[in-house]
Amino acid sequence: MNIAVLIPARLSSTRYPKKLLAKVKEKTVIEWTYSGAIESKKAQMCAVLTDSLEIKETIEKINGKAYLVEGDFNSGTDRIAHYIADKDYDVIVNVQGDEPLIEGTTIDALINFFIENKLKMATLAVKCNECANNINDVKVVVDKNSFALYFSRSKIPYNANPYNCYLKHIGVYIYDKSTLLFLHNQEPTPLEQAEKLEQLRALENSIKIGVLTTSKNFIGIDTRKDLELLEQYINSIQPSSF
Template sequence: MKIVAMIPARYEASRFPGKLMKNLGGKPVIVRTYESALQTQLFDEVYIVTDSEIISEEITKIGGKVIMSQKEHDCGSDRIAEAVENMSVDIVINVQGDEPFIDATSLSKLIDVFKVDNKKEVDLASLKVKITEEEEIKNPNNVKVITDTRNFAIYFSRSVIPYHRDTDINVSYFKHKGVYAFRKEALMDFYTTPMTPLEKAEKIEAIRYLEVGKKIKMVETQIDSIGIDTPDDLEKAIKKLNS
């Protein structure tokens, strides 16, 4: 089973433009992420997939592998799909470019999903982490996920899900971590399907997979790495790096 890591890296980000090139302890965020992926030693190959010459030059400078996107893309999955379309690979791991602290343990759990999936029931796997702070639960930048009894995703939302109507019942909330492991076939099906209505409304690409009937296995992790979506997130990342 050939496993590759693809790190989509778009320079222009609506909430925090140029965030992947921001300085994080003497190195750009995207370099930190690339090096973290390499250090896990879980992948046959690791690539940065980008439309930015600035990012490409930075990764090339450290001897990294870069694939330049030839088309405009609305999301990371589309960007990765174009990159792997003609590659002979089995499992593709999407490591978000703004997740410099992703850990080997969590990535290994995702890969293990496919190693034991003899019936090929799982189309893709992704990570979730339990959250308890009200501010985190209500924050629309944190995508929440609800699952069935077998930990397959039912829905993702920026809203608070589930809605805690009966306060006598304990409810757990989970944040979706934007790290995916795809079977290549599922990724290519996604690529050839137009953006779906709920995906457009929520701006969450995982929803497209659900809307076209793909099965997403959610894997719980206790490690909540810092995704850099805002300048405040960058400050948190700098503190974590220096701690």
């Protein structure tokens, strides 16, 4: 089975322009993401797919793989699908470029979850109460078999019991090639457009998404405040952890 870990990395961002090139501890966000993703032991290939020569050169300076994949894409999924259309990957892991705390062990756990459960698509989530009312943190609710029921920037469920814990969605996906290409060839769906969440295209096309809950820490970079939180977190742990 040929598995690729691909990191779509668009330079522009509405909420935080050029966030992937922002630095923490002398490393850009995209370098942190790539450095974690490349530690996967189950993937045969790891690369950044970008529309930016600056991002490409940043990754190449650390001897990483990066490819220019230019075009008007609605999402990172679409950028990856365009790139892999004529390649022989069986399984693709999509790690969004603004997930600097991703680790190879987490990617490998998701790959095992995907293969063992014979899924078409899967993603990650972490338990999180403080994220409930933050629209920058995407929430997911799942059924009793850990399949996603819905994703939203809103608080879902609306009024969880005090002992319940919300699930924060993490920007990492895995699909088989045919599922990825199918999604790429579908028009953006109403809920996808309303929530600005690409994974809803899969649910609206009746594709089940398995959700693996992990205890790992994640800080997705959507705002400058997130960058400050990332730096505080890195300062709080042993340097040898990275």
